[in-house]
Amino acid sequence: MESALWIILAGTLVATSCGILGCFLILRKMAMVGDAISHAVLPGIVIAFLISGSRDSVTMLIGAGLIGILTTFLIEFFHKKGKLQTDASIGVTFTWLFAIGVIMITAFAGQVDLDQDCVLYGEIAYVPIDLWITDGGTVMGPRVVYIAGTVLVLNILFVSIFYKELFLTTFDPAFASAIGISTALWHYLLMGAVSVTTVASFESVGAILVVALLVAPPATAYLLTHKLKQMILISVILGVLISISGYFIALLFDGSIAGAMAIAAGFFFALSYLFSPQNGILIKKKIDMVEA
Amino acid sequence: MNIQVEDPALELHDLTVAYDKKPVLWGIDLTVPKGKLACICGPNGAGKSTLIKAVMDLIPATGGYSKIFGKEFSEVRKEVSYVPQRETVDWDFPASVYDVVMMGRYGELGLFKRPRMADREVVMDSLRKVGMENFKDRQISQLSGGQQQRVFLARALAQQSEVYFMDEPFAGVDAATEKAIVSILKEMSENDKTVIVVHHDLQSVEKYFDWVILLNLRLVASGPTEDVFTNELLQEAYGGKLSLLSEVGNLMKQKKFPQREK
Numbered sequence: 001m002e003s004a005l006w007i008i009l010a011g012t013l014v015a016t017s018c019g020i021l022g023c024f025l026i027l028r029k030m031a032m033v034g035d036a037i038s039h040a041v042l043p044g045i046v047i048a049f050l051i052s053g054s055r056d057s058v059t060m061l062i063g064a065g066l067i068g069i070l071t072t073f074l075i076e077f078f079h080k081k082g083k084l085q086t087d088a089s090i091g092v093t094f095t096w097l098f099a100i101g102v103i104m105i106t107a108f109a110g111q112v113d114l115d116q117d118c119v120l121y122g123e124i125a126y127v128p129i130d131l132w133i134t135d136g137g138t139v140m141g142p143r144v145v146y147i148a149g150t151v152l153v154l155n156i157l158f159v160s161i162f163y164k165e166l167f168l169t170t171f172d173p174a175f176a177s178a179i180g181i182s183t184a185l186w187h188y189l190l191m192g193a194v195s196v197t198t199v200a201s202f203e204s205v206g207a208i209l210v211v212a213l214l215v216a217p218p219a220t221a222y223l224l225t226h227k228l229k230q231m232i233l234i235s236v237i238l239g240v241l242i243s244i245s246g247y248f249i250a251l252l253f254d255g256s257i258a259g260a261m262a263i264a265a266g267f268f269f270a271l272s273y274l275f276s277p278q279n280g281i282l283i284k285k286k287i288d289m290v291e292a
Numbered sequence: 293m294n295i296q297v298e299d300p301a302l303e304l305h306d307l308t309v310a311y312d313k314k315p316v317l318w319g320i321d322l323t324v325p326k327g328k329l330a331c332i333c334g335p336n337g338a339g340k341s342t343l344i345k346a347v348m349d350l351i352p353a354t355g356g357y358s359k360i361f362g363k364e365f366s367e368v369r370k371e372v373s374y375v376p377q378r379e380t381v382d383w384d385f386p387a388s389v390y391d392v393v394m395m396g397r398y399g400e401l402g403l404f405k406r407p408r409m410a411d412r413e414v415v416m417d418s419l420r421k422v423g424m425e426n427f428k429d430r431q432i433s434q435l436s437g438g439q440q441q442r443v444f445l446a447r448a449l450a451q452q453s454e455v456y457f458m459d460e461p462f463a464g465v466d467a468a469t470e471k472a473i474v475s476i477l478k479e480m481s482e483n484d485k486t487v488i489v490v491h492h493d494l495q496s497v498e499k500y501f502d503w504v505i506l507l508n509l510r511l512v513a514s515g516p517t518e519d520v521f522t523n524e525l526l527q528e529a530y531g532g533k534l535s536l537l538s539e540v541g542n543l544m545k546q547k548k549f550p551q552r553e554k
Contacts, residue, residue, distance in 0.1 A: 027382075027385060027386070161404065162403075164398055164401070164406075165398075165403070167387075167391075167395075168395050168398055170385075171381060171382070171385050171387060171392070171395070172376065172380070172381045172395070174345075174350055174374070174376045174380060175374060175376055175395065175447075177348075177349070177350055178348045178349075178350060178369075178372070178374040179369065179374075179398060179399030179451070180366075180369050180399060181398065181399075222386065225386060226386045226387075226388075226431035226433060227386050227387075227388065227431075228385075228386045228387060228391075230386075231386050
């Protein structure tokens, strides 16, 4: 029972972090940049791993954060200087970085305590086993929970302190530049936050499913409200619900927890698509019928 | 025709802007005196919006300089307001009218600080001026084109600046809003604010503006409306297209064609 709680807690921490940042990503029409970053950080993790020689989380977060910002930079670079469409430059950038990461994992398989499946799909069920034990021998609890918790706190601080700047540069970049708020700076800071969050989510949900958590809860919330603050709050609540329901769905079918979380995320999206008070298609139909 | 004045609000000297080495503005020299309600006119692709953006440092100038009250833009940023074209933002964005107008205070607030009582009062005051105070909690996705433009104007008013640059504030707005905006602009200019507007509709230039900048990649003319807004100079700015344009305009004046909203 205790392990169930740890798993749900880890899932919740990861899902809420992703939900908060995801709101800004989808409003900037950059949901797929989140996808790109989550894949592209892979070589960063492996390199950090090879340098530090351990699964030292801080090194991994820094390594991945740097690669994440590099990815964002390359996407912008190909788009602006290479005159490539944004989606094409996203596609080119992250696939080769991801491929390099996969090659590195395979090549250094002996030295690196990383597994392809784990990186791709995550294994949240192992969270309770992977404990943080201090030098003195005290057992502090699952390592992933500490990492994800720290990252969540950082994300909450980032978004609440700089809400104004993130809000303005997302809504009207030209106006923001005109009044002296650097759009590039906030773009890269946000992308750095996404990179770090992705890495923190990596071990629990993996590179592929983290996209579901970055995009699905904010997309669901977007249909339910017309206020940014509420949208962020709803994304957070959805993160909690997704984590809890994902765990029990997985238990029911004896399947992957991360996979079940993505299914739950999709399910909540479908619900809001059908029943959202303003935009739900069933509600709209009903209004049409009443009006007709 | 290029009237230069002493102590101008805006001064451009040999301003040149290029996209991909293709110049879109060539050596623009002009001055706009303080307290004028000025319009920038010219055919499509003449570089009207580019001119504003270059002054606001949103796109780099290839050569020359622009000065506001004799200073670099970065030094007087707080004295300058900008109203971008309405279509440049996503009006489905989850924000309220109040949120958008409050953005006008962000430049003054700076990092870390949250809006105070005084900022809220300025925002409400700006909303009242554009007649949108009853819409303050309305989501921006539920506004009409005219209301969206009023919100943008209110945001600019909330900046409490000395110089205002507006990119086509009359594009796609209803007649009532156009009238309301014009009366606000006139009031601003009476209070010695300088307002520079990118404007498309030649029919209303003489009625609304007291200073005209005619542009077509190069500066054709700049000066008081009565001196610049002549058939000869307009022909020069618009080339052969003007005769057709003015005929269409005359027809619309006679209401033979209904004027459509964009």
